Amino acid sequence: MVQYSPMGKHSFEYLLIGILILVLGASLNFLVVASNGMQMPTSLEYTDDCFTLVDSEGNELEVTEDTPFALPAGRFFMNETTRLKILGDIIYIENFVFDGYYSAGDVLIEFGAVSIILWLFAAFFTTVKNIFRGGNHFRDKHAFI
Helix, strand or coil: CCECCCCCCCHHHHHHHHHHHHHHHHHHHHHHHHCCCCCEEECCHHHHHHCCCECCCCCECCCCCCCCCCCCCCEEECCCCCCCHHHCECEEECCCCCCEEECHHHHHHHHHHHHHHHHHHHHHHHHHHHHHCCCCCCCCCCCEC
């Protein structure tokens, strides 16, 4: 069977690398969640950097692992019984859209997804360029077996 690539014979390798990075990130997240009772461990600093906790009188509360705080579903604060802490939400990323703590798996998932999206854009625009040039990208020199 002949496979065609609008971007050259090595372009599918880049797509597969992006998919493998994404799958690796998802696997790391599954590993840490499965080893901690199907909950993602979250750094205690999560609340310090993302929220200010106050009591009913407006006094700021100190955050500890026993502080009553509503984390998103499926998350808990890391403590001494947490397994695979290094894979939990410990990486703080501050930007204009997604401030917060991420796991190594989250970062790999995002990197893999971005690389796949970039590959798709490149394939689309290369195909459009070939069509407007009058060539048929299914028969040009970029086809490979």
